[in-house]
Each structure stands twice: as C-alpha cells, then as structure tokens.
Amino acid sequence: MRKPLTEAEKTELNKPKPPSKNGLKKIAAVEKKARKKRIRQTKRKKVIKFDSLEQIKADAAGLDIGASEIYACVPEGRDEENVRVFKTFTVDLHSLADWLSKCGVKSIAMESTGVYWIPIYEILENRGLDVNLVNARQIKNVPGKKTDILDCQWIQQLHSYGLLHSSFRPDEDMCALRSLIRQRAMLVNYRVNHIQHIQKNLELMNIKLCSILKDITGTTGMKIIRAIVDGEKNIVKLAQFRDPRCFSSEDEFAKSLEGNYKSEHLFNLTQAVKLYDDYSRHIKDCDLEIEQKFSAFKCYKGRRDLPPLQKKPAKNLKNKPAFDLRTHLYNTCGVDLTKIDGIDVLSAQTVLSEIGLDMSKWKTVKHFTSWLGLCPWNDISGGRVLRRGSKKVKNRASLALRVAARSLHGSKSALGAFYRRMRAKHGPMKANLAAAHKMARIIYFMLKNQDDYKDPGEAYYTEKYRDRVVLNLKRRAASLGFEIKPIEA
Numbered sequence: 406m407r408k409p410l411t412e413a414e415k416t417e418l419n420k421p422k423p424p425s426k427n428g429l430k431k432i433a434a435v436e437k438k439a440r441k442k443r444i445r446q447t448k449r450k451k452v453i454k455f456d457s458l459e460q461i462k463a464d465a466a467g468l469d470i471g472a473s474e475i476y477a478c479v480p481e482g483r484d485e486e487n488v489r490v491f492k493t494f495t496v497d498l499h500s501l502a503d504w505l506s507k508c509g510v511k512s513i514a515m516e517s518t519g520v521y522w523i524p525i526y527e528i529l530e531n532r533g534l535d536v537n538l539v540n541a542r543q544i545k546n547v548p549g550k551k552t553d554i555l556d557c558q559w560i561q562q563l564h565s566y567g568l569l570h571s572s573f574r575p576d577e578d579m580c581a582l583r584s585l586i587r588q589r590a591m592l593v594n595y596r597v598n599h600i601q602h603i604q605k606n607l608e609l610m611n612i613k614l615c616s617i618l619k620d621i622t623g624t625t626g627m628k629i630i631r632a633i634v635d636g637e638k639n640i641v642k643l644a645q646f647r648d649p650r651c652f653s654s655e656d657e658f659a660k661s662l663e664g665n666y667k668s669e670h671l672f673n674l675t676q677a678v679k680l681y682d683d684y685s686r687h688i689k690d691c692d693l694e695i696e697q698k699f700s701a702f703k704c705y706k707g708r709r710d711l712p713p714l715q716k717k718p719a720k721n722l723k724n725k726p727a728f729d730l731r732t733h734l735y736n737t738c739g740v741d742l743t744k745i746d747g748i749d750v751l752s753a754q755t756v757l758s759e760i761g762l763d764m765s766k767w768k769t770v771k772h773f774t775s776w777l778g779l780c781p782w783n784d785i786s787g788g789r790v791l792r793r794g795s796k797k798v799k800n801r802a803s804l805a806l807r808v809a810a811r812s813l814h815g816s817k818s819a820l821g822a823f824y825r826r827m828r829a830k831h832g833p834m835k836a837n838l839a840a841a842h843k844m845a846r847i848i849y850f851m852l853k854n855q856d857d858y859k860d861p862g863e864a865y866y867t868e869k870y871r872d873r874v875v876l877n878l879k880r881r882a883a884s885l886g887f888e889i890k891p892i893e894a
Contacts, residue, residue: 467561470517483508514564537571575761596684602677699733759802810840
C-alpha cells in the first residue's frame with residue numbers, strides 16, 4: 406500500500422513546471438502578437454472627410470510646366486478663359502505673371518520635372534506671390550483622360566482645397582550657396598575621371614608608378630608625371646623626384662619608370678594632365694566664390710568663440726577647400742557640426758547647404774528624417790505590414806550622411822558603438838541607415854536649440870545598452886514567474 410503524500414511533497418508537485426525551450430518561444434510569439442495588436446489599437450487613424458471639404462484658397466492657381474509650354478489654370482470667373490497656355494521664353498513668363506496678377510491670384514501650385522520650374526518660380530516669387538512646388542506623387546492620380554489642360558485644372562482644384570503641400574526649398578541666399586557647392590562637387594567628379602585617364606595611359610606605357618605609390622596625384626607622382634609630359638625619359642633623373650618620405654627606394658622607382666614611351670600615349674597623357682590641371686584651377690575659383698558667399702552671410706547673433714578642434718584632422722585630403730571652411734560654417738549656423746563623429750567640413754557644408762538654417766520648416770524631427778529618407782517607410786494594409794524599407798529619395802544631404810556613417814566602424818565613440826551593434830544585429834546596410842538617421846537627429850536638434858554636441862563616449866553607450874538589456878530580461882522573467890538577481894562577488 407502506497408504511503409500518503411506529505412504536505413511538502415504535495416506542495417512540490419503543485420509547483421508550476423518551468424516551460425521548455427519551445428514553450429518559451431510560443432509564449433514570446435504570443436506576447437509579441439498581443440503587443441502589436443495593442444499598438445495598432447492605440448494608434449490614431451487619420452481620416453479625411455471628403456464630403457466636408459471646402460475651398461480654403463479661393464485665389465489659387467495651378468501650373469503644369471514643360472520644356473516648351475506652360476499651362477495655367479485660374480479660378481472660374483476671373484477671365485474669359487480660365488485655362489491658358491504660354492511659351493517658356495522670358496517675355497512669355499512675364500506675360501504669365503501679369504495675367505495671374507490681373508486675375509487676382511495670390512497662391513500658385515506648380516508641378517514640373519527637371520529644372521524647367523526654376524525660372525518661372527523665381528519670377529513669380531519676385532512678384533510677391535506664394536509659390537508652391539508640389540511633389541508629383543501627390544497629384545499623379547488625375548481622373549479621366551490625362552492631358553496638360555486637365556493636369557493644370559486638377560492641380561488648381563487640389564490647391565484650392567488645401568490638399569497640396571509645398572516641397573522644401575531653402576532661402577534665396579542658401580540656394581545660391583547650394584548651387585555653388587553642387588557645382589564644386591560636379592567639378593571634383595569630373596577631375597576624378599581624368600585621374601583615371603592618367604592611370605590608364607601610364608599602364609599603356611607600362612610605367613608601374615601606380616604599383617609603388619598609393620596616390621599618383623601626390624607630390625612625388627605629379628612631379629614625375631609632369632617631367633614625363635615635358636619630354637624627360639631618363640629613368641634615373643625621373644627617380645630623383647622621389648620624396649624622402651616614400652617607402653620605395655630610388656632603384657625601385659627607376660625600375661617602375663622603365664616603359665614604352667610611345668608618342669600617342671604621351672600625347673594622351675599630356676591631354677589628361679592638362680584637363681586635370683584645368684579642373685583643379687576651376688575648383689579653386691569655385692572655392693573663392695563659395696568663401697565670398699559665406700562671408701556675405703550674417704554671422705549668428707549669439708556668436709561665440711570657435712572651440713578648438715578635438716578630432717585629429719584627416720591627412721591628405723585632396724578635395725579640401727582652399728579656405729578656413731570650419732570657421733565660416735560655425736559663424737553661419739552658430740554650432741560646430743564637425744564635433745559629430747564621422748562628419749568633416751565638406752560633409753557639414755553639403756548638409757547645411759541642402760537643409761538650410763531654419764529647422765521650423767519641418768514640424769518635428771520625424772518629419773525631417775522622413776524628408777531625408779532615413780526613417781522606415783512601411784506599407785500597411787489590413788493591419789499587416791506588406792512592405793518594409795526606407796523611402797527612395799535623391800537627397801544630397803542624405804547621401805552625405807550615409808557616406809559619413811561608413812566611417813564609424815572603428816570610431817571609439819557612442820555613435821561608433823551604436824554602429825557596431827546595429828551591424829552585428831542587422832548587417833552593414835541597415836547599420837549605415839540607422840547611424841545616418843541618428844546623425845540627422847543630432848544635427849536637427851543642434852541647429853534648432855543651438856546646443857553643442859557632446860559625445861558621451863563608447864563606455865557610456867555600452868553601459869546604457871547593458872542596463873536596457875537587463876531591464877528587459879527582468880520583465881521577461883517576471884512574466885514567467887521568475888526573478889533575476891545579480892551574482893554577488
């Protein structure tokens with residue numbers, strides 16, 4: 406006969422058994438599904454009541470702009486023909502502006518591709534009109550047959566209801582600076598092509614200068630190349646142009662310079678070197694013009710002394726400007742953007758010229774990162790995410806931040822630790838996007854609040870991440886009926 410169980414044994418049997426590994430996975434999946442459901446229920450759903458729409462802009466006009474013709478639509482009753490077509494010559498653009506003013510138009514929405522919109526935009530803006538450049542995505546669903554006349558009418562109708570949002574455009578002074586900076590970037594890219602032409606012709610002549618020099622456009626490389634262009638073929642004399650700091654000896658230089666100096670290759674090399682020098686000269690001229698634009702900007706009203714540079718300046722920057730760009734950037738915006746790890750003066754110049762100085766153009770920092778295309782862009786239907794990813798935009802500021810984020814893989818800073826954790830978790834592409842997003846948020850608050858960036862350090866970020874992981878583990882254990890305690894040393 407079996408003995409009756411004691412109270413201790415009964416208590417031990419009634420204790421809940423810890424779930425198995427598969428059981429833990431099922432519990433976690435159920436919790437995750439319930440959490441997503443709660444989030445969906447608590448989110449606000451934006452609903453537009455189309456039946457209650459009213460014309461909030463009675464004096465609105467719509468323009469559909471092309472390369473040779475502009476179709477304009479004004480409200481009905483303002484003229485005998487509320488839709489007219491104008492040529493794109495300057496005289497016709499002024500006639501269009503006169504006609505819009507005659508019809509009592511105060512606000513204008515236009516849709517265009519390329520750069521066709523810029524001349525009429527500037528003319529209308531000088532007339533004191535409210536001009537809005539609209540993204541084509543907002544007006545692509547034109548009802549019925551698609552023609553230029555229907556396009557301008559549809560734009561006018563949507564703009565009168567206040568359904569169109571103006572695309573971002575910096576102030577006039579910043580636009581002028583942005584144009585020069587884009588011109589400089591174009592010149593740098595074109596100069597790179599001619600560096601490749603120089604390398605190609607050297608290889609055709611079997612001159613292995615690229616094998617012993619990291620950069621043939623450096624001091625030693627250009628001295629040797631210019632001597633070859635001037636007609637020097639003596640490899641011993643050419644090797645004497647070697648800089649003492651080079652790792653390779655003169656004998657190695659002389660051995661690499663022994664090649665086939667054919668006339669056609671020398672001619673092509675001469676042409677490539679001249680084009681390289683021409684673009685270098687144009688870049689310097691562009692730098693002078695950019696410096697004048699920066700000098701014309703009003704210095705920040707709360708101007709402070711420029712703090713010393715804490716990071717070591719990068720060496721051998723071939724594309725660095727010919728003036729003190731860091732001081733001009735600080736005097737213009739009032740903060741030192743180069744304090745952010747990964748951002749140098751050229752990256753800061755590109756970002757600042759693209760986004761401007763006024764952060765009130767965006768409602769929140771989320772709108773700012775969305776405009777840059779650095780935040781998630783998920784398609785949701787029926788409460789389910791159909792597609793994940795980021796918005797595809799052609800934004801030079803976003804590209805500059807993505808390039809700057811690549812240099813964080815070895816940075817001993819909070820941003821560097823964040824990049825490495827994201828890379829280990831999601832891979833290099835998403836890590837680059839996440840780091841660029843964090844850098845964009847830092848720039849937004851620096852310009853908005855006029856606060857300097859202070860790097861908390863790699864150790865601070867690692868400790869903060871550890872505390873967050875421990876807290877999540879305690880919550881998970883508590884939901885399963887357990888308690889986590891630290892091990893006493």
